[in-house]
Amino acid sequence: xxxxxxxxxxxxxxxxxxxxxxxxxxxxxxxxxxxxxxxxxxxxxxxxxxxxxxxxxxxxxxxxxxxxxxxxxxxxxxxxxxxxxxxxxxxxxxxxxxxxxxxxxxxxxxxxxxxxxxxxxxxxxxxxxxxxxxxxxxxxxxxxxxxxxxxxxxxxxxxxxxxxxxxxxxxxxxxxxxxxxxxxxxxxxxxxxxxxxxxxxxxxxxxxxxxxxxxxxxxxxxxxxxxxxxxxxxxxxxxxxxxxxxxxxxxx
Ligand code: SAM
Numbered sequence: 001x002x003x004x005x006x007x008x009x010x011x012x013x014x015x016x017x018x019x020x021x022x023x024x025x026x027x028x029x030x031x032x033x034x035x036x037x038x039x040x041x042x043x044x045x046x047x048x049x050x051x052x053x054x055x056x057x058x059x060x061x062x063x064x065x066x067x068x069x070x071x072x073x074x075x076x077x078x079x080x081x082x083x084x085x086x087x088x089x090x091x092x093x094x095x096x097x098x099x100x101x102x103x104x105x106x107x108x109x110x111x112x113x114x115x116x117x118x119x120x121x122x123x124x125x126x127x128x129x130x131x132x133x134x135x136x137x138x139x140x141x142x143x144x145x146x147x148x149x150x151x152x153x154x155x156x157x158x159x160x161x162x163x164x165x166x167x168x169x170x171x172x173x174x175x176x177x178x179x180x181x182x183x184x185x186x187x188x189x190x191x192x193x194x195x196x197x198x199x200x201x202x203x204x205x206x207x208x209x210x211x212x213x214x215x216x217x218x219x220x221x222x223x224x225x226x227x228x229x230x231x232x233x234x235x236x237x238x239x240x241x242x243x244x245x246x247x248x249x250x251x252x
Pocket of ligand 1: 098099102105128130173200204229230231
């Protein structure tokens with residue numbers, strides 16, 4: 001495989017009538033890809049979850065582009081508009097606030113509609129908190145189940161966790177910092193012997209991985225409050241260590 005980076009002369013132009021799903025940094029701006037920057041520069045319009053936030057990102061990279069807002073509560077209406085634009089040959093870049101569109105973020109609806117309409121969809125891969133957390137967690141990566149955010153209601157949360165008790169692979173969840181203690185309590189009830197990995201503030205200055213059983217992590221959280229963004233990983237049914245050597249007081 002050639003290690004040469006493509007130059008502006010060798011790169012093919014963007015394809016008209018294509019929806020580009022552009023992954024953006026989850027904390028560290030260096031994680032934006034060269035291709036993401038080119039797509040953002042060369043597209044006709046950027047569909048953004050939050051135009052103010054994406055505006056800041058574009059400004060940082062000295063890109064000026066028309067934007068339209070595309071978020072959870074206007075997805076249906078905006079999807080139609082995006083489809084019309086694609087049918088007229090426009091190149092539309094879809095970005096969310098951070099990470100990969102469609103992963104616990106808007107995107108799925110317009111992608112499904114575009115695919116159903118026979119339109120072209122391209123992924124411009126890059127940062128994704130799930131992948132960053134899982135791959136550095138030290139837990140098995142071969143088989144995993146991504147839950148995204150659990151529902152807010154206690155009964156529903158518990159039911160969903162219980163249903164995953166038999167799953168052999170690693171479980172991965174997103175959780176808000178306000179509910180991390182609640183989640184650890186629930187994991188203590190449902191998965192008391194499993195190894196939990198809290199992947200906190202990935203790609204940012206205070207990134208850390210906290211490992212231990214739910215009980216060990218509850219003790220840790222009682223000593224220091226944990227802020228920031230989290231991905232929570234739970235070792236699979238078949239990956240319970242006989243001697244849980246991880247020391248939850250230690251950050252690795
Ligand atoms: N689409 C995004 C992705 O590709 O990862 C996820 C968006 S979702 C609305 C936001 C959640 O992702 C956060 O609540 C947190 O659970 C997780 N997350 C995002 N950035 C993170 C980071 N830097 N460190 C840890 N977790 C992060």
